[in-house]
Amino acid sequence: MTDRKQKMRRIARRRREALAHDRPSAALTGAIRRRRRRQRPPRIVVAPDRVWLVVRTRPRWSARVARELEEAGLATFEAREEVERVEENGRRRLVREPLLRRLVFVGLRDDGELRKAEAHPGVDRVLFRDHRAVVIPASVLQVFADALTGHGTEGEGEAVSAVLFALGDAVRVTQGPLVQAAGIVEAVDPARRRYRVAVEMFGRATPVDLGEEQIEADPEPSPKKNI
Structure with missing residues (x-):
């Protein structure tokens, strides 16, 4: 018996054993997982x-x-x-x-x-x-x-x-080295969910690129003239 035939018989036996134990084969499991992921x-x-x-x-x-x-x-x-x-x-x-x-x-x-x-x-x-x-x-x-x-x-x-988070909104940084720093939204990139925020650093406004998850609405915004 050739090696190829022996290999095919082993595969068939494993499939029968899997079905006997109510377990789908590895190939079938992968197909089920892919179908589940496609469901909305x-x-x-x-x-x-x-x-x-x-x-x-x-x-x-x-x-x-x-x-x-x-x-x-x-x-x-x-x-x-x-x-x-x-x-x-x-x-x-x-x-x-x-x-x-x-x-x-x-x-x-x-x-x-x-x-x-x-x-x-x-x-x-x-x-x-x-x-x-x-x-x-x-x-x-x-x-x-x-x-x-x-x-x-x-x-x-x-x-x-x-x-x-619209232009001109007062926000506060929640993550990273600038955490708790206050700023004003100067630009919005909706596709990337990024915001350019003018943050007060060293007495002047410095633009910083931040993600949506890194900022929150500032409940006590500083006057805009200080930003």
Whole structure:
């Protein structure tokens, strides 16, 4: 018997043994994994009849806040994206991680629901700009949700980022050697999710290129004349 025939018989035997133990073969397992990765998450429908505000949560509370406010009757949306993680044993798995650091979108009907959201123990504050709450149009938020779940056009998800951190906004650095430094957004690159921020260093404004995850809205902005 040739070596090739012996090899084919060993492969056939292993496949039979795998089927006998209700285990798919390695080739079949790979095909199943690829099919699973191609499946899109279900579409998230943003309620168009609500006013959507942005709340900042305590560290590592975003998922809990979204869940508990939803259970209390408020509409919520926590932006998450699927990323592939490689474990120590080499196994790869898909996980859904928060996309906007400590931010949750909350859909409200009236002032009563606003007070309920503000009073939640995991909520730090509602985001304001120019003394007014930051309101995200439901249509913009729907485009963002569709982009995250694969139901929209690639790149449309940058719409909300442009709303949250617009030109002239006061921000504070949260990561890196400039942590806690305050600055003003001078330029936005939505495609790369990068921001040029004028940070006060050595008594003058110095432009610094920062990622979306490295900045947050500054609750106590310095006067712009000092930046």
